[in-house]
Amino acid sequence: MAQTQPVEVLLRPAVELYTVAVCAGAAILCVVAPWSLALNPSLGVGSALAFAVFGAIRFRQAQAILRYRRNIRRLPRYVMTSRDVPVSQQRLFIGKGFLWEQKHTHRLTQTYRPEFRRYVEPTPAYRLARRLEERLEFAPFPLSHWARLTAWDVPLNPVRPLPPVGGLPRLHGIEPQEVDVSLPLGERVGHSLVLGTTRVGKTRLAELFITQDIRRKNSTGEHEVVIVFDPKGDADLLKRMYVEAKRAGREGEFYVFHLGWPDISARYNAVGRFGRISEVATRIAGQLSGEGNSAAFREFAWRFVNIVARALIELGQRPDYLLIQRHVVNIDALFIEYAQHYFAKTEPKAWEVIVQLEARLNDRNIPRNMVGREKRVVALEQYLSQARNYDPVLDGLRSAVRYDKTYFDKIVASLLPLLEKLTSGKIAQLLAPNYSDLNDPRPIFDWMQIIRKRAVVYVGLDALSDAEVAAAVGNSMFSDLVSVAGHIYKFGIDDGLPGANAGQKVPINLHADEFNELMGDEFIPMINKGGGAGIQVTAYTQTLSDIEARLGNRAKAGQVIGNFNNLFMLRVRETATAELLTKQLPKVEVYTTTVVSGATDSSDIHGKTDFTSNTQDRISMTSVPMIEPAHIVQLPKGQCFALMQGGALWKVRMPLPAPDPDESMPQDLQQLAEYMRQSYTETGQWWENQGIPGLQEQSLPDTLLDDEPVDAASRDADHDEAAP
Template sequence: MRELKADSLFRPVFEGRAALAWSLALLWIVGLALFSNLSGTAMAMMLFFAMFMMVLRYYQAAQVWDYKVRLSGAAIDKVSTSQLDGVQKQLQDSVWLGWGWEWQPSHTQQAYDILKRDTEEIYPPNWFLRLKGVKFDPRGMKGRQWVHGLGTEKDVIVPFTGFAGHTAIAATTGAIKTSLYKLLVYQFVRAGDTVIIIDPKGDKDLKAIGQDAATACGDPSRFISFHPAFPSQGVRFDGLKNWERESQVASRITQIISAGEEGNNFIDFCWQVITSIVACMKIIGRRPTIASILDHIRALDNSEKLCEDVLVQWLTPRVDNFSSQINEKIQSITSAQNAKGGRAKSTFAEKAEPRLLALIAFFKEYQGPKPAEIDSLIGNLESNREWFGKMIVALTPTLTKLSTGDLRGMLSPDYDDPTDLRPIYDMGKVIQEGKIFYMGTDALSDPAVASAIAAFAISDLAAEAGSLYNYTEPGQKRQKRVHLLIDEGSNAICAPLIEICNKGRGAGIHVYLAFQAFSDIVTKMGGDVNAAKRFMANMNNLIVGATQDTDTLDLISDKFGEVDVVSANRSQGSGQKTEDVGLEYSATKSISFSEKNRVMIPRSVLMSMPDLQYVAVVNRAKIFKGRIPILEFQN
């Protein structure tokens, strides 16, 4: 077994005393050489040895004092975009994450040793700090400043490929997130990548980051925004524009429905209803939107009109003398209804217009192959309306949230309205044009609608990811990377986001999910802790600022792992006894060393991280302790 040693980091600087003693010895030797008759060779050897020992001890003393000064931490720096551009030229497709060092087990040992000591023992006197150029008092700063001083900092550089496994950002309010977004977004924009920011709070600072990054990179037009509270100031968003099969639209919408207590059977029925409506709209050349689908589900008249139009278009080329035959059938149905005293109000066959009933009769009598979607639409109309309403109970509220007030025109845009000059975008167009797309969802004012908007946008991105993945040939270079930044990530977690995190890497989509507390993610997952952990397992990278939540600390500790830490155990005792020879005294003192498995980074360190400082796991292996500057944009 190897010998265990514990080196005290806060002992007196004995090397300084030794250096002073050797300096005096050097002066004594010089005096001796001047006033004695010793040989020149002997004097030279003595001078050389004394000078060597003096320099060695001064060097060792300087190292100890530099370490003590380094423990005072670092002040918050500012960096301009022009300075960052100079660094970026040397990075070669990498991201600069400030300054820091790679955390090793030796740093863990030092951290646990320092945590045992009072603040006054850790930091040198203020006069000495000022002498060494430190312009702040670490004792009065926020957080434990000494943590960053455990290592010697250099540039922290992470390849873009390192972010392909998605990144979680955990930090309390005001710790690091906004400044980190600024640093990341500017570098992504400068690289020509697409940046999509989903901001549940509608933070003005986060929107300004996108605008400033576009301006600083020389193309302000790259920035576009969407916010339900400011409908006239942004773009319109069509999340249902790009699709190849009707089922894709249905899947996109049902993905954002929370099944709740209704169960998957209800969601499956909603999927079938949407598929039939979209397929019939496609037959007659109408563009499906959230609003139009809702109108056909909520109002029976709209569904009947859709059914009538699609049947006319489908039957006309297939039925000989269609006009005359349909008129005869209408007269026959009308006569039968009149014989019964007019149209009753109990069943669909009694309530519907004779023309629609005649068209349905022709469709059912047709002997050739018939579209299943039309048959399904007819089945929906003929079903009991009360039962039908219960089956789509999960669908109607979701579509209503996305079609209320100004949202109707913002999320279900009218391409033929010449008076509305707001541009229309979808995720495919955003990616194709390399935009910086900021979407505020206004969760503070209306959290239910905000969650639906975020899920709708993410579902469109998930569909676009599928297209990018399906239609990129092996070996073919993909388009520029797509970076999806989500602030307050627990508000935006939905089935499409989980799909992107599971499979988005192949489409070149990198997710950056920021959150304050792991418990918020658990709540979003319906209280299922295991489901929340499975979701977080998709995040290969983890950047942690100061955090206070105990569940989050547990998650982070598991991510960082454990190492062996050496601890010293001291014991001493004394005793006395009376013998024939008189009174005898005895005393014992011993020091033993042992190893104990401890978390790599102490929880108290994570809880008290200074502002703009972080600990990060990158590529599932390397752990960095770093700090970032405040980035100042320059046009």
């Protein structure tokens, strides 16, 4: 199939097979009856070899045509087990595909021409088989089983049904010569954005990336940090992470943080570690609205939380959400406790004067702005107004208690709902862990510890049950990560440890599924400046509108998108999202052929020629976009366009996952994964969600169920009966 014409046409009959048939017949004739061609046996064998070589060349050319026509209708299966996923120290494997060029746009344009429809659309036999299956579904017994023959998914079935991936196979079938597509690891620090509507393969692509990140080792044999944020809670993703961690020998470094299952979840204090004390107030107040009139309340909340955090640090207590909420509701107790701490060091006899002032107080001599406060607080305020003591923490607490209590409650009203979200129920045990409780087996982690251990972390936020709490916790974790990234950027990961290398950094692979539900103002500095600390963000979402709706500002949404250097575009339903890719691509020239026919009458009435006719094939060039938004909307599941490495466009399809049992998971994680599969149903099947199934059968262990309080006397009695 020599390409000698400017216009490439692959959708045509494989005429090379005629030559193959002639060559095969001639070769047989040369061997069997060389005398019929006036050849002796020796020349007959030589001629047969020549015919065979020429026939083989033509057969290879015909095979290319046939393979192209087959791929246009149906792509070959591409299945891979997780064990077979290639892990490289230099590149990130994505799948099979090809670099999209002008010739592919030309081939795709040809598939829409009416004369090539019979090569692109399903055959009449295929359409007939599908119609029979629909009609025979409710037929009596013998006929209903006939439909199973045409629906049998085996290569021998001539009307084998297409895989349930939808879309147009031609988008990938226009290039039969596929290669392994990969992304250099040096490009990942520029961050990657994966866009695709629901159920088109985003999670499968995430599993593919996470599998490689967990198993990858650098030249010194060290693993990389892997952090996965999963708002909805995907059981298969959790299973895949644990199986791969165990396969890589990292099960001891695997942490599961899940708001929906606090009994087996690891614990995490989002405000317990910081470089500067003001970061505590920034992480909490940063989640409050700063638009319009809310800005003033947000600033006051920041100042007040900062006052409480500084007092807790001076008292030797680690800040957490429970302590901050307790002192926001009742600032008097913290004021008294800190005053005792301060005067014990500076003025031991001050309390004698304060007690005397407290004894003289009554309802008539208490200042109006201090009405409702404890008398000791009023006495402390009167003493401090006369004594010349200066302590910034004490002055901050004093300024807080001098507010009228009713007015104070109003201006902190925006802060209390946020703290309630983070301290209600058993979630408080996860976000405000008790470090002194040695009987609690649930581990406590922070991000610096995770990075130093090169650990693997799964963060399930249970957004389907409570989206508000999920967003608040996710924002807190992002804000904490930004702080840790700043510390690593300045001092390295081993700052303060013996033999620390100030410039040492490790790759921190951060995968954020449905990241539009988690992101806030904290996410922008992470992707903008986190690369200097080794953070490599891979974000997954549906549309650009999700980001804009979350941030509430088109400019901020553009700022977020502008920080992603690698773009993976799966099937989307929003044209504006598809144009994010198509508008970055150049236009290309494609060839078009036009048949022109005409006839001209002769003006010579005495001549022998009455008219002349001619037919021409004209070739012209037309400038068209490399791909259209409609092509992205029609992508099959598991396929994407990838724009990476400085603007190179690749057409990629990911491998389908082969079944992989999860017997290697611990019993509690297996049951957690199974209940996540059953409890977290799709929105389109909400009527099937019956809560947590199987609870009546008591299939979960006691540690996963809410324990009812046990009477101490009955427990002691049972213990005495069991004793010998």
